[in-house]
Amino acid sequence: MINAKIHVRFKSGVLDPQGTAIKGALKHLGFEEVEDVRVGKLIEIKLDAASKKDAEGQIKAMCEKLLANPVIEDYSFELSL
Amino acid sequence: MKCAVIMFPGSNCDVDCYHACRDVLGQPTEYVFHKEKFSPGDFDLIVLPGGFSYGDYLRAGAIARFSPAMDSVVKAAEAGKLILGICNGFQILLEAKLLPGAMKRNRDLKFHCHDIFLRVENSNTPFTGLYKKGEIIKMPIAHGEGNYFADRDTMEKLKARGGVVFTYCDRDGNVTEEANPNGSVENIAGIVSEQGNVLGMMPHPERCAEDILGNTDGRRVFESILQYVEGSVAHGR
Numbered sequence: 001m002i003n004a005k006i007h008v009r010f011k012s013g014v015l016d017p018q019g020t021a022i023k024g025a026l027k028h029l030g031f032e033e034v035e036d037v038r039v040g041k042l043i044e045i046k047l048d049a050a051s052k053k054d055a056e057g058q059i060k061a062m063c064e065k066l067l068a069n070p071v072i073e074d075y076s077f078e079l080s081l
Numbered sequence: 082m083k084c085a086v087i088m089f090p091g092s093n094c095d096v097d098c099y100h101a102c103r104d105v106l107g108q109p110t111e112y113v114f115h116k117e118k119f120s121p122g123d124f125d126l127i128v129l130p131g132g133f134s135y136g137d138y139l140r141a142g143a144i145a146r147f148s149p150a151m152d153s154v155v156k157a158a159e160a161g162k163l164i165l166g167i168c169n170g171f172q173i174l175l176e177a178k179l180l181p182g183a184m185k186r187n188r189d190l191k192f193h194c195h196d197i198f199l200r201v202e203n204s205n206t207p208f209t210g211l212y213k214k215g216e217i218i219k220m221p222i223a224h225g226e227g228n229y230f231a232d233r234d235t236m237e238k239l240k241a242r243g244g245v246v247f248t249y250c251d252r253d254g255n256v257t258e259e260a261n262p263n264g265s266v267e268n269i270a271g272i273v274s275e276q277g278n279v280l281g282m283m284p285h286p287e288r289c290a291e292d293i294l295g296n297t298d299g300r301r302v303f304e305s306i307l308q309y310v311e312g313s314v315a316h317g318r
Contacts, residue, residue: 010185014230017186017264066147069140069176071183072230 002047002055006077008068009040043067052079082310084110085124087154087170089134089145094167094287098130101287106303115148121160125310129154129170131223131285141184141226142172151177163207163306164279168224171271171281180274180281181239182231188264192225196296197262199270199284200250203243206273207309208280211301217254218298220284222262227283229265229272239272247271247282 010016016038023037045062049055059077068075084102088095095112103110113119113127115134134145145151151173158164158179166174174180187193196219201212212218231239239245247270251260261268263283271282286299 014185015188015264017188017190017228021190066139066143069143069183071175071181071232072185 001081002049002052003080004045004047004055004059004077005080006043006045006059006063006067006075007040008043008063008073008075009038010072011074014072052081055079082106082108082125082307083123084108084126084128085113085119086110086128086130087113087115087150088130089115089132089148089150089169089173091134091136092130092132092169094131094169094285097285097287098128098167101290101303102126102128105290105300106307108307113150113153115145115150117153118149119153119157121153121157121162124157124162126163126165126306127154127157129164129166129173130287131168131170134169134173137169137226140176141169142174142176145169145173146177155179158274158279161276161278163310165208165302165306166279166281167285167287168222168227168283171283172226174279174281179279180272181235181244182229182272184226185228185230185264186226187224187228187262190225192223193227193262194221194223195262196221197270197284198250198252198254198260199247200254200256201246202248203246203273205243206246206277206280206305208273208302208305209246210305210309212305215254217250217252219289219296220286220299221288221296222284224263224283227263227265229263229269229283231266236266240267242275244272244275245269246273246280247284
């Protein structure tokens with residue numbers, strides 16, 4: 001069994017409304033040093049794959065087909081046994 | 082004109098769209114369930130209604146776009162049939178890549194449910210033939226993810242070909258930041274595909290299509306479509 005941790009986030013340059021709101025809240029709480037906040041998603045997937053290489057191909061395909069929208073989002077992932 | 086309204090799990094404007102096509106416009110209309118397939122020749126107009134298909138889980142429209150009915154919608158779009166995506170329907174069209182760009186959560190993260198003013202930027206589409214270019218109309222919006230985004234390159238191409246159909250404006254027609262309810266790039270409220278047969282819009286024309294609703298500004302979207310389709314039949318297009 002392979003565990004995949006997939007991070008999906010807005011591409012740099014794409015304004016992040018949630019990040020902007022959280023930044024405002026943090027400033028309001030006195031965390032003046034906060035310069036930027038970006039919010040992403042963490043998606044954890046367990047999959048049955050013959051090898052890490054196979055899993056990598058599968059996860060990449062999942063990201064490109066469904067999990068990330070390439071127009072506004074980037075993704076990265078880590079695999080572990 | 083034969084109309085279809087696609088029902089996704091979570092659609093909630095399907096009945097309104099069905100009513101607009103069948104009762105207001107007086108055209109034969111059918112529901113198509115998300116698991117059903119159909120042929121490109123079956124319908125002249127396919128409406129993707131508003132709502133929260135598949136709960137908007139992951140991203141609005143991301144899961145709906147893989148439903149069997151959407152395979153048929155894509156084929157119908159390629160065959161030149163008219164596709165009208167309203168609100169969640171617009172989001173699904175973006176995810177299906179039938180229209181360029183993507184949708185983000187509203188700039189202020191609030192769900193906006195109120196009337197807005199729109200400027201008709203392109204009246205030379207099958208969906209807007211009965212409006213005047215530059216006309217100011219009023220329509221209701223109801224969405225949490227209507228913040229349209231496209232990169233600079235896409236925007237330039239979109240504008241160059243007249244792809245922007247509706248923009249948010251104030252009551253005098255000024256396209257201002259204050260009149261933009263969701264943060265959409267360049268106040269975009271509706272766009273049309275390169276071939277001109279696929280329209281996506283966030284406002285709800287079906288909710289302002291008859292006198293009893295207190296506003297009939299949306300009715301001409303449906304009447305324009307009917308006129309276009311009947312004209313196509315008459316001209317053998």
